[in-house]
Amino acid sequence: MKTLKILGFSSLLAAGLALGSPAAAQPYQTADDVQDLALIYQGGSHRMDWTVDEFRPYVVHEFADGTKDWLFDGFLFLEFKNGSGRHYTVGYEKLNARKGEWAWLLDRIFEEGKSLSALDACITEQIAELGKPGFKHQIVLGLPEAILDQKDWGELDGRTLDFSKEEDQLAATRWYIDELMKRFKAAKYKNLELSGFYWVAETNNYCGQLTVPISEYIHSLGKLFYWIPYWQSKGAEDWKALGFDVAYQQPNHFFNHSIPDSRLDDACAFARKHGMAMEFEFDEKATADRENSSYARMKAYIDHFEKNDVFNSSALAYYCGNRGVLTLHESKNPADHALMDRLARLIQMRRYMKYGLPFKNETKVVAHRGFWRTEGSDQNSIASLLKADELGAWGAEFDVWRASDGVLVLNHDGVHDGHVVQNTPSTVLTTLKLANGETMPTLDEYLAAAKKTKIHLVLELKPHATPEAETAAAEATVKAVEAAKLSKRVTYITFSRHAMVELIRLAPKNDVLYLGGDISPEELEKLGAAGGDYNHGVYLKHPEWLEYMKQHGMISNIWTVNHPVDMIWAMRQKIDFLTTDRPDLFLQLTDK
Known part of the structure; x- marks a missing residue:
């Protein structure tokens, strides 16, 4: 099984001695594999096709001064619904996805010229200009929830599965994991490494302890199990007992202008208390010229995450909406580029902290x-x-x-x-x-x-x-x-x-x-x-x-x-x- 580590200065955070950081019960969490994990919503028919062009600003950021550098070092591919009336976790549609919809999602993930294939090609393209990044881009793949009591999922090995039985929920989930592993290996991507799997249900209101045996199976394959519970989600504080290796806390601040910025501090405090990592949230509404713009809310994430020492010491997942990074990249407003430059500089700094400087230091x-x-x-x-x-x-x-x-x-x-x-x-x-x-x-x-x-x-x-x-x-x-x-x-x-x-x-x-x-x-x-x-x-x-x-x-x-x-x-x-x-x-x- 892959291991986790805490950054060397985390002991300072635990003692409450980090610059600008309040006292903490324990450090934030960080993982060996992924420093900065971008969420890619892909698969449903309502999503855009992720081709090389769409991935480019997620893979490499071009700063205002014309310089370029690698951006995210990890990508999470996830989906909640198929776009045709069926969902992969409770709460998004009226009907549950069946085996056919699960198989369709598999095909979408491994579609040639799109999704993983396009990401791999995009990285190859950028290596030709920037040289090798010094790290392998990590991939995390979402797992549909085998929804409790579902009886129409379909057959496996000649037997109709009944999700009122945990053994059948596990059988379907293991089948899906095996298919992901097999297809990822067969694809022979040059620049991608499979880090692990993600539980798409953001609460354990419905799945109970199902994640525990799933985690055991994932660990038997030498992979990690990831989770991103929403704010005040049931089970968030018990993420370790539920079998997860890495858990990111959602602040859920960006989306509602009535939520005070103090929510960001509260989320950071909760994450530290329970040894979690943090999620950074923004989407297409972050552009400054947009009506009812959320530009200031994205900026608040940067400000408060700096104040709470998140960038120096926590693994980070980035909710970017459907195309948040791409939208900021396409904007004609310099303020949008300045905001994204600021975030990219922080991500660049985090990568240097982890992988070392790409230049000789004489200072x-x-x-x-x-x-x-x-x-x-x-x-x-x-x-x-x-x-x-x-x-x-x-x-x-x-x-x-x-x-x-x-x-x-x-x-x-x-x-x-x-x-x-x-x-x-x-x-x-x-x-x-x-x-x-x-x-x-x-x-x-x-x-x-x-x-x-x-x-x-x-x-x-x-x-x-x-x-x-x-x-x-x-x-x-x-x-x-x-x-x-x-x-x-x-x-x-x-x-x-x-x-x-x-x-x-x-x-x-x-x-x-x-x-x-x-x-x-x-x-x-x-x-x-x-x-x-x-x-x-x-x-x-x-x-x-x-x-x-x-x-x-x-x-x-x-x-x-x-x-x-x-x-x-x-x-x-x-x-x-x-x-x-x-x-x-x-x-x-x-x-x-």
Whole structure:
């Protein structure tokens, strides 16, 4: 049987330490096989034919800048009804599908030039342009529900089946699974791999425990069993006991404008509580120009899934309606393309997290205030330094102030427990507690701990009240670093022009970088700075500044980049160093 795994940073989520994420009972779920599973409604006579042209925007996304990349790595083929009055699960038509309708659906799935055949051909077409994707596209195939008490399904092995008997329900389902397996194998698709099967009934109101023996049969074939229960569906919290390997929670928010966006948070909380994955929902109504448009509702999914750390840590299924991705692709409105670009960047990031970067990374990561978003740590604590080193970050950034008695201490905001740091003696400051139980460290204590590590030290000297105070702080800082014999491992950064000039004077062999966006690299070069340590927004506003630094051999750093999509952007720009509160996510991207 195929196995499941949880992403490496899921322990952070379980502890409630993920960026922007509330505390969770356990992590979301993710599967080895499929990261991003697109739902393809195919088979019924009321559906469009899925040919190469229809599949193309699902297989590869073209961004606004003209670049292309692979999109979904998995496809779920499912159907609820045949389009002629019979359904494959309870609630869609008046009549139940019989063996003939089941066989007809099989033929539709394996129709040459359409469905699976077209998807395989589309991937082959795109490989010719993009090269091999580095992964095999996974396929999940829907299973009709052998509806309880149905007596007109038909014959199997010369016997009329009666679905009031579980053994007959199982016999029909096994027959269908066997046919799917046999035909998939015979098709010899070049780019598709069969991951498993999907239970089309979105609740177990009618099927009871039938899924348990079905699951056992699927597992005997080495495949997985998938399910996507609707919001507050019966049995959703018992998905494991029902035999499913992967279960995605539907928020059912997109379709009804009266449902508040808080439903998305509630669905995420439910999924975390029960160890489920999430479903992302949109359809053709997401286009901005459409009357009664649901554009804002699709955007809400992205916003709330980012807030709840879904994209970083959950397997995802994508309900796209009948042709949602295709409709956004065909739209003439730039807003629609921007929205789909945003989602595609997230899917791209997720793929890089799983399969590795498709380009060589030269950017090094600096843990902002140390690695503090983890258990037992806090900003500017000695624990955050040691945990950044243990994590494997290239550097650890930390903030230095000069207390009123001249002692240097670590603190970011300049105020702690009501005490203004530069106006308070160290005898008071070093008794104040950090969130992890440590007391505020002195620079000497921090440097002593750093001597036991190999990590590079990025020392930010904070702006003080007067130029004289900054000069005194700079002199004391450089002296402390030299006394600890750590000069070769220190880079100095600051927001103060005066402090920068002083650090350049006092430590001419060290790299000194400026943090503000008000001085160009050209002026920094004249002042003797080694480079610019600019905010992400500054680089976007002044792309020529990065080019200048590259041409003049200056150092570039970018702060504070916490979103993996932005990390990927910085790496593609070949920025030298990236400062982040989430060095774990950066290393998840790069350590493949």
